[in-house]
Amino acid sequence: MATIFTVLIGYFAEFGSGSAVVQKQEIGQAESSSIFWLNLFIGIITTGITIIAAPLIAMFFKEPRLSHLLMVLSSVFILSSLSNIPHAIIVKNLEFRFIYIIRISCTVLSGITAIVLAYMGYGVWSLVCQTIAEELFIVLLLWSSGKWYPSRHFQWAEARVTMKFSINYLGFNIVNFFSERLPQLLIGKFLGSEALGFFSLAQRLISLPIETISFITGNVLFPVFSRIQNDNTRIGEIYLLAMQHAGFIIFPSMVGLLITAPDLIPALFGVKWSPAIFLLQVLSVSGIIQIFSTNNGVLYLSKGRTDIQFKMGLIFLFIIAFAIYWGTNWGVNGVAISYAIVSFVIIYPSLRISYGIVDLRVYRLLVILKDVFVITLIMGVAVLFISLMLRYYGLGPLLLLILSIMSGIIIYTILSLVINRNLLASFYEMVHSRE
DSSP states (O other): OOOHHHHHHHHHHHTTTHHHHHHHHHOOOHHHHHHHHHHHHHHHHHHHHHHHHHHHHHHTTOOOOHHEEEEHHHHHHHHHHHHHHHHHHHHHHOHHHHHHHHHHHHHHHHHHHHHHHHHHOOOOHHHHHHHHHHHHHHHHHHTTTTTTTOOOOOHHHGGGGGHHHHHHHHHHHHHHHHHHHHHHHHHHHHTHHHHHHHOOOOOOOHHHHHHHHHHHHHHHHHHHHHHHTTOOOHHHHHHHHHHHHHHHHHHHHHHHHHHHHHHHHHHHHHHGGHHHHHHHHHHHHHHHHGGGTTHHHHHHTTTTTHHHHHHHHHHHHHHHHHHHHGGGHHHHHHHHHHHHHHHHHHHHHHHHHHHHHTTOOOOHHHHHTTTHHHHHHHHHHHOOOHHHHHHTTTTHHHHHHHHHHHHHHHHHHHHHHOHHHHHHHHHHHHHTTTO
């Protein structure tokens, strides 16, 4: 309950200022310092608002313990406002290795903190301390690195230069926040907690590979595109190459989930979660569609067109809401099917508008993903045949799952070597690159 609220308020605290710094091609010490002090002020304000609102939020959820949790968690907003601009400056300078070292180190340290506190019996407070500790470690490591410090300088005129970008990006983040949680909200309200549990499990399995790839590629592409934001041709080339690499991972992942769902759910979660099998299969189809829109947001951000991004996000929110609400008439399965259908409906306008910003044609994405799609299709048919054959001999779900995954990886690798060796070599070089 607390996390839902803090994530939403966190968007206000960040205010899109870090992204604005990365997007702006030329920004000096004075201007970045002004943005830093404005961001810190907003962080302090959002912390104060959260502390004041905490008792009211606890009353709304009818959970008294929530009040103190929110009051303590509100300190995260001040901590994140201290790290947003230094982090953005480092990203802008393309120092990705340093950023990833910090992120991994802070995740490990805060995780150890949470485990120790949980072992000592602090319960939910161990998770609260983990969240705060992670932000605190990030601040300490960023500031101790000496890569950037704000100067004692503030001018409102300098800070408001990025205001239009930041406000529209804030609006999109809020819209996207509700879009991502809309299925859970409507399922929980109209279909109950049991249906919500099945849907949430399936959606988490689908989201993991998509969000992981999107996060990694997006963090790299945004600062790179911001540097070359006036060269649409170069942006298009790099974007398509990144999408080809993303498709190389996500396509087989989604097809694999579609085929192995009858074995994966019972083997990993138990037979009682069997109703999630159909949901996982349907959502994996929508996951294949979502690969096409992976990192669309990077195009809007790098070109400074967060106004279009916000408007499109708002339109899609209403379309998705109507589709999911309509799907509740047929239960949780109806929601999954309607969600998959609406993914097909909105994908072309989503691509057409975002690609138009950089003069990129949609058909070029289809062409560059063609070989990956063909390899994935052949692999999928082969794995389906193997799993059906193994199931005929009475193998258990866990053994079936392991053999299906292993055969899928082997077949996919062999097909890639035969049909698309260049992509496999390119992907290998990217993973092992030291730069």
